[in-house]
Amino acid sequence: MDAKIDEITPSEWDLMRIVWTKGEVQTGELITLLQRKRDWSDSTIKTLLGRLVKKGLLATTKDGRKFVYHATVAEADAMDETVAELFNHLCAMKKGATLVDLIERTPLTQADIAALQRVLTEKAKTAPTTVPCDCLPPEPAAGVAPAADCEC
Template sequence: MTKKTPNISESEWEIMHVLWEKSPRTASEVISSIQEKTDWKPKTIRTLLDRLTQKKVVGVNKDQRVYTFYPLYSQEECQRAEAHSFINRIYGGALKSMLVQFIQEDSLSEDDIKELRSILDKNPKEKGTKK
Protein backbone atom coordinates (compact mmCIF):
# COMPACT_ATOMS: atom_id res chain seq x y z
CA MET A 1 0.00 0.00 0.00
CA THR A 2 1.75 3.14 -1.16
CA LYS A 3 -0.04 6.42 -0.89
CA LYS A 4 1.32 9.52 -2.57
CA THR A 5 2.46 11.98 0.07
CA PRO A 6 1.25 15.51 -0.73
CA ASN A 7 3.70 18.41 -0.86
CA ILE A 8 3.88 20.28 2.42
CA SER A 9 4.99 23.92 2.57
CA GLU A 10 7.59 25.07 5.07
CA SER A 11 4.90 26.68 7.24
CA GLU A 12 2.76 23.54 7.11
CA TRP A 13 5.74 21.52 8.39
CA GLU A 14 5.54 23.57 11.61
CA ILE A 15 1.92 22.48 12.09
CA MET A 16 2.79 18.87 11.32
CA HIS A 17 5.62 18.83 13.89
CA VAL A 18 3.14 19.93 16.54
CA LEU A 19 0.69 17.17 15.56
CA TRP A 20 3.40 14.49 15.36
CA GLU A 21 4.58 15.52 18.82
CA LYS A 22 1.11 14.87 20.25
CA SER A 23 -2.26 14.25 18.71
CA PRO A 24 -5.13 14.54 18.45
CA ARG A 25 -5.12 18.26 19.30
CA THR A 26 -7.72 20.97 19.12
CA ALA A 27 -7.08 24.01 16.92
CA SER A 28 -6.56 26.04 20.11
CA GLU A 29 -3.89 23.60 21.32
CA VAL A 30 -2.13 23.75 17.93
CA ILE A 31 -2.29 27.56 17.97
CA SER A 32 -0.92 27.73 21.51
CA SER A 33 1.95 25.36 20.69
CA ILE A 34 2.88 27.19 17.46
CA GLN A 35 2.75 30.60 19.15
CA GLU A 36 5.37 29.42 21.66
CA LYS A 37 7.82 29.27 18.73
CA THR A 38 6.55 31.88 16.25
CA ASP A 39 4.71 35.18 16.10
CA TRP A 40 2.03 33.79 13.79
CA LYS A 41 -1.52 35.00 14.27
CA PRO A 42 -4.23 32.45 15.18
CA LYS A 43 -5.95 33.06 11.83
CA THR A 44 -2.75 32.13 9.96
CA ILE A 45 -2.41 28.89 11.94
CA ARG A 46 -6.08 28.01 11.34
CA THR A 47 -5.59 28.64 7.60
CA LEU A 48 -2.60 26.27 7.57
CA LEU A 49 -4.61 23.63 9.45
CA ASP A 50 -7.43 24.02 6.91
CA ARG A 51 -4.97 23.65 4.02
CA LEU A 52 -3.49 20.50 5.51
CA THR A 53 -7.00 19.12 6.00
CA GLN A 54 -7.90 19.91 2.37
CA LYS A 55 -4.68 18.23 1.20
CA LYS A 56 -5.71 15.20 3.29
CA VAL A 57 -2.49 15.33 5.29
CA VAL A 58 -4.40 16.05 8.49
CA GLY A 59 -7.63 14.42 9.59
CA VAL A 60 -10.38 15.96 11.71
CA ASN A 61 -12.36 14.17 14.40
CA LYS A 62 -15.78 15.83 14.38
CA ASP A 63 -17.40 13.47 16.90
CA GLN A 64 -16.85 15.78 19.83
CA ARG A 65 -18.05 19.29 20.54
CA VAL A 66 -14.56 20.61 19.82
CA TYR A 67 -12.93 19.29 16.64
CA THR A 68 -9.54 17.63 17.02
CA PHE A 69 -6.85 17.29 14.38
CA TYR A 70 -4.44 14.41 13.79
CA PRO A 71 -1.82 13.53 11.14
CA LEU A 72 -2.77 11.10 8.37
CA TYR A 73 0.89 10.54 7.45
CA SER A 74 3.79 9.62 9.69
CA GLN A 75 6.70 11.97 10.07
CA GLU A 76 8.90 9.38 8.34
CA GLU A 77 6.58 9.20 5.30
CA CYS A 78 6.64 12.98 4.90
CA GLN A 79 10.40 13.21 5.41
CA ARG A 80 10.99 10.49 2.83
CA ALA A 81 8.74 12.24 0.28
CA GLU A 82 10.43 15.58 0.94
CA ALA A 83 13.90 14.01 0.56
CA HIS A 84 12.92 12.47 -2.80
CA SER A 85 11.45 15.77 -3.93
CA PHE A 86 14.63 17.64 -2.91
CA ILE A 87 16.94 15.16 -4.64
CA ASN A 88 14.84 15.32 -7.81
CA ARG A 89 14.67 19.14 -7.83
CA ILE A 90 18.25 19.94 -6.88
CA TYR A 91 20.24 16.92 -8.08
CA GLY A 92 18.08 15.71 -10.97
CA GLY A 93 17.24 12.58 -9.00
CA ALA A 94 20.89 11.57 -8.56
CA LEU A 95 21.39 10.66 -4.91
CA LYS A 96 25.02 9.84 -5.65
CA SER A 97 25.68 13.44 -6.79
CA MET A 98 24.29 14.78 -3.55
CA LEU A 99 26.32 12.38 -1.41
CA VAL A 100 29.51 13.13 -3.34
CA GLN A 101 28.99 16.86 -2.82
CA PHE A 102 28.45 16.45 0.93
CA ILE A 103 31.47 14.17 1.29
CA GLN A 104 33.76 16.41 -0.79
CA GLU A 105 32.77 19.50 1.17
CA ASP A 106 33.57 17.79 4.48
CA SER A 107 29.93 18.13 5.52
CA LEU A 108 30.11 14.58 6.83
CA SER A 109 32.27 13.66 9.80
CA GLU A 110 34.33 10.47 9.88
CA ASP A 111 31.65 8.95 12.13
CA ASP A 112 28.96 9.96 9.62
CA ILE A 113 30.92 8.30 6.82
CA LYS A 114 31.42 5.11 8.88
CA GLU A 115 27.70 5.01 9.66
CA LEU A 116 26.82 5.58 6.01
CA ARG A 117 29.26 2.86 4.93
CA SER A 118 27.69 0.48 7.46
CA ILE A 119 24.18 1.26 6.16
CA LEU A 120 25.30 0.70 2.57
CA ASP A 121 26.92 -2.61 3.50
CA LYS A 122 23.70 -3.82 5.16
CA ASN A 123 21.44 -2.79 2.25
CA PRO A 124 23.00 -3.89 -1.03
CA LYS A 125 20.88 -2.86 -4.01
CA GLU A 126 22.80 -4.90 -6.57
CA LYS A 127 20.73 -7.72 -8.06
CA GLY A 128 21.87 -11.12 -7.02
CA THR A 129 23.83 -9.84 -4.02
CA LYS A 130 22.90 -11.37 -0.70
CA LYS A 131 24.45 -10.50 2.61
Protein backbone atom coordinates in the same frame (compact mmCIF):
# COMPACT_ATOMS: atom_id res chain seq x y z
CA MET B 1 -8.09 11.64 -1.74
CA ASP B 2 -4.32 11.13 -1.79
CA ALA B 3 -2.30 13.26 0.61
CA LYS B 4 -0.36 15.98 -1.18
CA ILE B 5 2.96 15.66 0.62
CA ASP B 6 4.85 17.41 -2.16
CA GLU B 7 2.75 20.54 -1.57
CA ILE B 8 3.62 21.06 2.13
CA THR B 9 4.90 24.60 2.66
CA PRO B 10 7.57 25.46 5.27
CA SER B 11 4.87 26.95 7.53
CA GLU B 12 2.76 23.82 7.17
CA TRP B 13 5.78 21.67 8.08
CA ASP B 14 6.00 23.57 11.41
CA LEU B 15 2.38 22.73 12.12
CA MET B 16 2.66 19.11 10.96
CA ARG B 17 5.72 18.50 13.14
CA ILE B 18 3.67 19.43 16.20
CA VAL B 19 0.80 17.15 15.17
CA TRP B 20 3.20 14.26 14.49
CA THR B 21 4.88 14.78 17.86
CA LYS B 22 1.61 14.99 19.80
CA GLY B 23 -0.23 12.29 17.83
CA GLU B 24 -3.46 14.24 18.02
CA VAL B 25 -4.02 17.77 19.23
CA GLN B 26 -6.91 20.13 19.84
CA THR B 27 -7.05 23.43 17.99
CA GLY B 28 -6.38 25.55 21.11
CA GLU B 29 -3.31 23.57 22.16
CA LEU B 30 -1.98 23.61 18.61
CA ILE B 31 -2.39 27.39 18.43
CA THR B 32 -0.63 27.83 21.79
CA LEU B 33 2.29 25.61 20.76
CA LEU B 34 2.72 27.24 17.35
CA GLN B 35 2.58 30.73 18.83
CA ARG B 36 5.53 29.80 21.08
CA LYS B 37 7.55 29.18 17.89
CA ARG B 38 6.06 31.77 15.53
CA ASP B 39 4.43 35.15 15.79
CA TRP B 40 1.24 33.99 14.05
CA SER B 41 -2.34 34.97 14.68
CA ASP B 42 -5.03 32.42 15.51
CA SER B 43 -6.59 32.99 12.09
CA THR B 44 -3.29 32.31 10.30
CA ILE B 45 -2.96 29.00 12.11
CA LYS B 46 -6.58 28.08 11.40
CA THR B 47 -6.00 28.88 7.72
CA LEU B 48 -2.98 26.53 7.70
CA LEU B 49 -5.05 23.83 9.40
CA GLY B 50 -7.75 24.17 6.76
CA ARG B 51 -5.21 23.91 3.96
CA LEU B 52 -3.67 20.78 5.47
CA VAL B 53 -7.09 19.17 5.82
CA LYS B 54 -7.87 20.09 2.19
CA LYS B 55 -4.54 18.58 1.07
CA GLY B 56 -5.44 15.36 2.87
CA LEU B 57 -2.58 15.59 5.37
CA LEU B 58 -4.72 16.21 8.46
CA ALA B 59 -8.08 14.85 9.52
CA THR B 60 -10.37 16.20 12.21
CA THR B 61 -12.69 14.70 14.74
CA LYS B 62 -14.99 16.59 17.03
CA ASP B 63 -14.62 16.29 20.79
CA GLY B 64 -17.61 18.17 22.18
CA ARG B 65 -17.21 21.70 20.86
CA LYS B 66 -13.50 21.26 20.07
CA PHE B 67 -11.78 19.95 16.97
CA VAL B 68 -9.02 17.39 17.32
CA TYR B 69 -6.47 17.07 14.51
CA HIS B 70 -4.40 14.04 13.61
CA ALA B 71 -2.08 13.33 10.70
CA THR B 72 -3.25 11.07 7.89
CA VAL B 73 0.30 10.38 6.76
CA ALA B 74 3.23 9.19 8.85
CA GLU B 75 6.04 11.66 9.51
CA ALA B 76 8.67 9.25 8.17
CA ASP B 77 6.69 8.78 4.94
CA ALA B 78 6.36 12.54 4.45
CA MET B 79 10.06 13.08 5.12
CA ASP B 80 11.11 10.23 2.81
CA GLU B 81 8.88 11.45 -0.04
CA THR B 82 10.06 15.04 0.35
CA VAL B 83 13.74 14.10 0.37
CA ALA B 84 13.28 11.74 -2.59
CA GLU B 85 11.52 14.49 -4.54
CA LEU B 86 14.32 16.95 -3.77
CA PHE B 87 17.01 14.45 -4.77
CA ASN B 88 15.19 13.77 -8.05
CA HIS B 89 16.07 17.34 -9.02
CA LEU B 90 19.82 16.91 -8.41
CA CYS B 91 22.45 15.69 -10.82
CA ALA B 92 23.14 12.01 -10.10
CA MET B 93 26.87 12.76 -10.00
CA LYS B 94 26.39 15.30 -7.18
CA LYS B 95 24.01 13.42 -4.89
CA GLY B 96 26.85 11.77 -2.95
CA ALA B 97 28.60 15.10 -2.31
CA THR B 98 25.28 16.60 -1.23
CA LEU B 99 24.78 13.76 1.25
CA VAL B 100 28.30 14.23 2.64
CA ASP B 101 27.66 17.95 3.12
CA LEU B 102 24.31 17.26 4.75
CA ILE B 103 25.82 14.70 7.14
CA GLU B 104 28.60 17.14 8.10
CA ARG B 105 26.06 19.85 8.97
CA THR B 106 23.47 17.65 10.72
CA PRO B 107 23.60 16.79 14.43
CA LEU B 108 23.61 12.99 14.68
CA THR B 109 23.42 10.56 17.59
CA GLN B 110 25.87 7.71 18.06
CA ALA B 111 23.08 5.36 16.92
CA ASP B 112 22.50 7.44 13.77
CA ILE B 113 26.20 7.29 12.93
CA ALA B 114 26.34 3.52 13.55
CA ALA B 115 23.32 3.00 11.28
CA LEU B 116 24.91 5.13 8.55
CA GLN B 117 28.15 3.19 8.84
CA ARG B 118 26.28 -0.13 8.48
CA VAL B 119 24.41 1.10 5.40
CA LEU B 120 27.57 2.51 3.82
CA THR B 121 29.54 -0.67 4.51
CA GLU B 122 26.88 -2.73 2.70
CA LYS B 123 26.52 -0.19 -0.11
CA ALA B 124 30.30 -0.11 -0.65
CA LYS B 125 30.25 -3.80 -1.61
CA THR B 126 28.36 -3.08 -4.85
CA ALA B 127 29.03 0.62 -5.43
CA PRO B 128 30.25 1.67 -8.89
CA THR B 129 33.43 3.72 -9.23
CA THR B 130 31.47 6.53 -10.89
CA VAL B 131 27.85 7.54 -11.23
CA PRO B 132 26.85 8.80 -14.69
CA CYS B 133 25.43 12.27 -15.10
CA ASP B 134 21.71 12.32 -15.76
CA CYS B 135 21.39 16.03 -16.57
CA LEU B 136 21.38 15.56 -20.33
CA PRO B 137 18.95 13.40 -22.28
CA PRO B 138 20.37 10.11 -23.58
CA GLU B 139 21.98 10.06 -27.02
CA PRO B 140 19.42 8.65 -29.48
CA ALA B 141 21.75 6.00 -30.87
CA ALA B 142 23.70 5.00 -27.77
CA GLY B 143 20.85 5.20 -25.25
CA VAL B 144 23.02 6.64 -22.51
CA ALA B 145 24.03 10.16 -21.54
CA PRO B 146 27.75 10.65 -22.14
CA ALA B 147 29.45 11.72 -18.90
CA ALA B 148 32.16 13.50 -20.92
CA ASP B 149 29.58 16.04 -22.13
CA CYS B 150 28.52 16.90 -18.60
CA GLU B 151 29.92 20.08 -17.14
CA CYS B 152 28.47 19.42 -13.71
